[in-house]
Amino acid sequence: MALSIADLPKEELFGQGHAGCGGCGAAVAGRQAMKALGSRTIITIPASCMATMGGSNLKTTWQIPFYHTLFEIAPAVSSGIRAALDAQGIEDVNVVSWAGDAGTADIGFQALTGAAERNEHMMHVCYDNEMYMNTGGQTGSQTPMFAKTSNMSKGKMIKKKNMLAIMEAHEIDYVASASIAYPLDLIAKFKKAAEKPGFSYIHILAPCHRGWQIPAEKTIEFARLAVESGLFELYEVDEGKRTRTVEPIFIPVQDYLLPQGRFKNLTQEAIQGIQAGVNRHYGRGE
Amino acid sequence: MVKNLPVVPTAKAGSLVDTPTGITWRIQYPEILENCNMCLDCTLFCPDGAIVQQEGKLVLNLSLCKGCGICANECKENAIQMIPEYSGVQGVFR
Amino acid sequence: MSTTLLTGSEAAAYGAKLARIEVLAYYPITPAFPAMERISKFIDDGDLNTRFVRVESDHSALAAALGASLAGSRTFTVTNSQGLLYMTEVVYHTAGLRQPVVMAVANRALSAPHSRFPEQGDAISQGASGWIHLFCENNQEVLDNMLQAFKIAETVRLPVMVNYEGYIQSHTLEEVEIPNQEKIDQFLPLTRVRTLDVENPQAVNTVASPEFYMDYKFRQNEAMEQALTVIGSVSREYAQEFGRDWSGLIDTYQMEDAEHAFVAMGSMISDARIVVDELRSQGQKVGLVKVRAWRPFPAEALRQALKKVQLITIGDKNIVYGLGGALGTEVRSALYGQDVRINSYILGLGGRDVTTVEIKKVLELSEKTEKQATASEWFGL
Numbered sequence A: 001m002a003l004s005i006a007d008l009p010k011e012e013l014f015g016q017g018h019a020g021c022g023g024c025g026a027a028v029a030g031r032q033a034m035k036a037l038g039s040r041t042i043i044t045i046p047a048s049c050m051a052t053m054g055g056s057n058l059k060t061t062w063q064i065p066f067y068h069t070l071f072e073i074a075p076a077v078s079s080g081i082r083a084a085l086d087a088q089g090i091e092d093v094n095v096v097s098w099a100g101d102a103g104t105a106d107i108g109f110q111a112l113t114g115a116a117e118r119n120e121h122m123m124h125v126c127y128d129n130e131m132y133m134n135t136g137g138q139t140g141s142q143t144p145m146f147a148k149t150s151n152m153s154k155g156k157m158i159k160k161k162n163m164l165a166i167m168e169a170h171e172i173d174y175v176a177s178a179s180i181a182y183p184l185d186l187i188a189k190f191k192k193a194a195e196k197p198g199f200s201y202i203h204i205l206a207p208c209h210r211g212w213q214i215p216a217e218k219t220i221e222f223a224r225l226a227v228e229s230g231l232f233e234l235y236e237v238d239e240g241k242r243t244r245t246v247e248p249i250f251i252p253v254q255d256y257l258l259p260q261g262r263f264k265n266l267t268q269e270a271i272q273g274i275q276a277g278v279n280r281h282y283g284r285g286e
Numbered sequence B: 001m002v003k004n005l006p007v008v009p010t011a012k013a014g015s016l017v018d019t020p021t022g023i024t025w026r027i028q029y030p031e032i033l034e035n036c037n038m039c040l041d042c043t044l045f046c047p048d049g050a051i052v053q054q055e056g057k058l059v060l061n062l063s064l065c066k067g068c069g070i071c072a073n074e075c076k077e078n079a080i081q082m083i084p085e086y087s088g089v090q091g092v093f094r
Numbered sequence C: 001m002s003t004t005l006l007t008g009s010e011a012a013a014y015g016a017k018l019a020r021i022e023v024l025a026y027y028p029i030t031p032a033f034p035a036m037e038r039i040s041k042f043i044d045d046g047d048l049n050t051r052f053v054r055v056e057s058d059h060s061a062l063a064a065a066l067g068a069s070l071a072g073s074r075t076f077t078v079t080n081s082q083g084l085l086y087m088t089e090v091v092y093h094t095a096g097l098r099q100p101v102v103m104a105v106a107n108r109a110l111s112a113p114h115s116r117f118p119e120q121g122d123a124i125s126q127g128a129s130g131w132i133h134l135f136c137e138n139n140q141e142v143l144d145n146m147l148q149a150f151k152i153a154e155t156v157r158l159p160v161m162v163n164y165e166g167y168i169q170s171h172t173l174e175e176v177e178i179p180n181q182e183k184i185d186q187f188l189p190l191t192r193v194r195t196l197d198v199e200n201p202q203a204v205n206t207v208a209s210p211e212f213y214m215d216y217k218f219r220q221n222e223a224m225e226q227a228l229t230v231i232g233s234v235s236r237e238y239a240q241e242f243g244r245d246w247s248g249l250i251d252t253y254q255m256e257d258a259e260h261a262f263v264a265m266g267s268m269i270s271d272a273r274i275v276v277d278e279l280r281s282q283g284q285k286v287g288l289v290k291v292r293a294w295r296p297f298p299a300e301a302l303r304q305a306l307k308k309v310q311l312i313t314i315g316d317k318n319i320v321y322g323l324g325g326a327l328g329t330e331v332r333s334a335l336y337g338q339d340v341r342i343n344s345y346i347l348g349l350g351g352r353d354v355t356t357v358e359i360k361k362v363l364e365l366s367e368k369t370e371k372q373a374t375a376s377e378w379f380g381l
């Protein structure tokens, strides 16, 4: 049965009063995910925008147990939490580690690959804003080619590391990409992940209007354009079975790229290269 | 005087909801118009949980809204209008 | 109660078993690994009902233990040297979050150059971390301190390191009495505190502003000061129940009329006891002060124990570069203003032997040294 928004739980488990920017894509991801996960969830979030916006001093936006961890340890901490719950016979709790692209693919990768290899009963979520926003927007492995950041004013000259492929290679229970512009698709994927006995990985493209240099109100719109252009493919690998969950309509990639401040200086040659890459991936044209 | 703090640095769940941080940054606010068809999309796109579905109605809680404009941008019915916070000749804050 | 031959590693493992740890996480390193393997064997044989998180690194080992502790389980980890340094970030963090994690450390020298041999430099590097440090003089004390460590940790809500030296203790068989489980269960009932709990949700480690951070730190240090008392009371209670008195923060041996005191910690202590006996038999008024708890630093206890001596000789199996031996420096500062000669020596680094012979030589050298030119002198080069 298809999900409908009206049937989603009404409780707001994350986001109300949060301390992040207005129009934050990461916050949208958190709100949508919590509609699937529910209140019996323990979440660990390493240093990042998402951890910072969780609260300060004696105040928090979270309605569930939330732990702002050190930068590189969230999947390891969550593994320990699961072990403790098992030891205490507590069964019906979702254990989640949730990190930015740096906390997932760069400094956090060691703990992530470890937890995935052990097939821990938990899920890791990467909310990908394609740069290190909490420290001002520097380049990392998830920054796409050509994007300009606060420490690479001429743009990055190498490709984005494919985290979904890397996680798929771990042969874990469930791997999926998701987008905040497709909330029902995202929520369905979280529900699937929560049912798995082992490890799941969900990679969400969550635009940051500050880093991407787009208007705040267009956060969702750009998340959608990324999918429509085919640049960010929505799919899942459910126990080895790969399915595309949203078919792109293939708008020209430049419609997604050029309006973003970080890609302002893209050459036509570069755009053609990116478009060719998309065409190749989906077996179109050429 | 040393504060009486929890042993483990912690905060009580949901304690920010009543004292939200960001609304003073707001320069515009949304208004829901009559042509809203209750598709509820905006409830999942708002980053701040400021528009929610309550007893079959769409409820906007301005004390949580940061005025980002996502809801207005995403509404397929054009049923949300963003209005500048300052109004009147003196430009007073609402 | 039964007596068996155990290595220090096995003694630590039996301690963890008797404490009924619920979650274990470790990453192999020499010479700590035999303790790890022994506990895993307990689990595999069904003698211990513990969840083992087979992490991919030392850093994650403490992270997993910390997560489990926050979720309310009694947790334990083992490491040393490079592993301890690698987890340092989590070491400080665990103390700040006031989690009663216990960690056994089979002390080993730090790289570079690479060394696998005993030294206390690894533990010393964590002196400002907010962990309670216990040092053990023999394998029996390793086992007993493990059990006391959990009790102390859960009382003051601070993590505890149980230090014993690599090889000298970790790989050496000694007679160890294993207390019986029922009595341990009474001594060490599980006090479960769930910080991460879906029934009572809260946010852990929210960002602290300058208005809050310092107050948290004051409280954390206050708990350390509380440990000064608790370490003593736990030790007395243990002595009453199990008949072995490790005597709290420090232990003194032949100090009543001593004129010359040797101050040290760890494996040197058991050798030093023999040296003191020998020198006493020759009529020399020599005594021994063992620092059992290095953190919190037992300054007042040391002042009391050392107030009548004329000469203090300190042995440090560590070096704080540009300063001297850690214990030497700290004992000097604790005794500031006291009219006493203090000589401090760095010895036994990276596994260089410190036997009764060396300890005797150090004491002789100290007798002859009127005033040291530097804060600590090197012995045995």
Ligand SMILES: Cc1ncc(C[n+]2csc(CCOP(=O)(O)OP(=O)(O)O)c2C)c(N)n1
Residues within 6 Å of the ligand: A026, A047, A048, A049, A050, A071, A072, A099, A100, A101, A102, A103, A104, A129, A131, A132, A133, A134, A135
């Ligand atoms: C060990 C360590 N190194 C560096 C930092 C500084 N730091 C905090 S957050 C962050 C970037 C986070 O980037 P990402 O994971 O992509 O999340 P985002 O802030 O973009 O949401 C960095 C470098 C830190 N907190 N800890």
Ligand code: SF4
Residues within 6 Å of the ligand: A020, A021, A022, A023, A024, A025, A026, A027, A049, A053, A129, A133, A134, A207, A208, A209, A210, A211
């Ligand atoms: S900088 Fe970007 S990711 Fe961080 S809170 Fe602001 S909008 Fe969100």
Ligand code: SF4
Residues within 6 Å of the ligand: B032, B035, B036, B037, B038, B039, B040, B041, B042, B043, B058, B074, B075, B076, B077, B078, B079, B080
């Ligand atoms: S998105 Fe527009 S039409 Fe849909 S519920 Fe919101 S305001 Fe109404």
Ligand code: SF4
Residues within 6 Å of the ligand: A023, B029, B030, B045, B046, B047, B048, B049, B050, B051, B064, B065, B066, B067, B068, B069, B070, B071, B072
């Ligand atoms: S303007 Fe932004 S914060 Fe306010 S209700 Fe709309 S989406 Fe939510």
Ligand SMILES: [Mg+2]
Residues within 6 Å of the ligand: A100, A101, A102, A127, A128, A129, A130, A131, A132, A133
């Ligand atoms: Mg990021």
